Amino acid sequence: MASMDGQVALVTGGARGIGLAISTRLAERGVKVAVGYSRGAEAAKAFAAAHAGATLHQGNIGVAADCQRVIGEVLEQHGQLDILVNNAGITIDKTVRKMSVEDWDRVIHVNLSGAFYLSRAVLQHMLDRGYGRVINISSVIGEKGNIGQANYAAAKSGLFGLTNSLALETARKGITVNSVAPGFIATEMVSAMPEDVLAKVVAQIPVGRLGEPEEIARVVEFLADPDSGYITGEVYGINGGLYM
Ligand SMILES: NC(=O)c1ccc[n+]([C@@H]2O[C@H](COP(=O)([O-])OP(=O)(O)OC[C@H]3O[C@@H](n4cnc5c(N)ncnc54)[C@H](OP(=O)(O)O)[C@@H]3O)[C@@H](O)[C@H]2O)c1
Incomplete structure (x- = not known):
């Protein structure tokens, strides 16, 4: 297994839910984690207190200037950025008939534009070093759509197009760009769903249960590994058989 000691990763939303599992797993591989957060300062501080070399970066990834500043901070504090995990995301669920333009815009900005802003901000650095992992x-x-989630589905679907296009643009430069598409994972995002709706969802999952954040993190770690350089422009579905 290639060493990841001394590498630096920015994990947006890296102190909660799936992001926390990713930050923890990468830190266990010797990666210094720059944790992006928006409102959860306490969780971010708790991660930094437990992991040497971790740094904290507050910002709204739906705002281009915040993303530019965060990348600048990471490069200033660590001197390099090897791995970008665009993990932060939100839901504002309503049927299209009831969805306001603001509900649409907010979810698109945070879930899709944020990944573009951060990738764009770090791209020249990765190109200069001839190395990078974007996940x-x-x-x-984003693969199948869902009632009440047109904004979220469009944003998550849009990530596939961003992933593949950036993968093509960087394929000869030592940079890989991949997507991970989780199914229903046991985090606050899912526990916010009404109990009866959640029970119906679980009944449809062939494996018969929600996924765990660690089951996403292990695939992210695999894609972030220096040895995964021949994998780019790919989608890793981790959904207990919900979509195949
Ligand atoms: N849970 C699932 O079943 C599931 C399934 C498929 C995909 N996903 C995706 O996996 C990712 C993580 O989901 P999760 O379940 O771990 O969510 P979560 O527990 O709700 O955490 C969301 C994270 O995103 C951060 N965040 C939210 N808005 C932000 C903004 N404007 N700027 C910067 N950071 C922001 C939050 O930071 P603060 O705490 O600082 O606000 C938090 O760390 C999301 O992209 C989600 O869409 C989740």
Whole structure:
């Protein structure tokens, strides 16, 4: 297994849910984790207190200037950025008939534009070093759509197009760009769903249960590994058989 000691990863939303599992797993491989957060300062501080070399970066990834600043901070504090995990995301669920333009825009900005802003901001650095791993956390909903989630599905689907285009643009430069598409994973995002809706969802999952954040993190670690340089422009579905 190639060493990841001394590498630096920015994990957006890296102190909660799936992001926390990714940050933890990468830190266990010797990666210094720059944790992106928006409102969860306490969780971010708790991660940094437990992991040497971790740094904290507050910002709204739906705002281009924040993304530019965060990348600048990471490069200033660590001197390099090897791995970008675009993990942060939100849902504002409503049927199209009830969805306001603001509901649409907010979800698109955070879930899709944020990945573009951060990738663009770090790209020249990765190109200069001839190395990079970009991993976009999409969703099974981006593959299949869902009632009440047109904004989220469009954003997560859009990540596939961003992933593949950036993968093509960087394929000869030592940079890989991939998407991971989780199914329903046991985090706060899912526990916010009404109990009866959640029970119906679980009944449809062939494996018969929600996924665990660690089951996403292990695939992200695999894609972030220096040895995974021949994998680019790919989607890794991790959904217990919900979509195949
Ligand atoms: N859970 C699932 O079943 C599931 C399934 C498929 C895909 N996903 C995707 O996986 C990713 C993580 O989901 P999760 O379940 O771990 O979510 P979560 O527990 O709700 O955490 C969301 C994370 O995103 C951050 N965040 C939200 N808005 C932000 C903004 N404007 N700027 C910067 N950071 C922001 C939050 O940071 P703060 O705490 O600082 O606000 C938090 O760390 C998301 O992209 C989600 O769409 C999740």
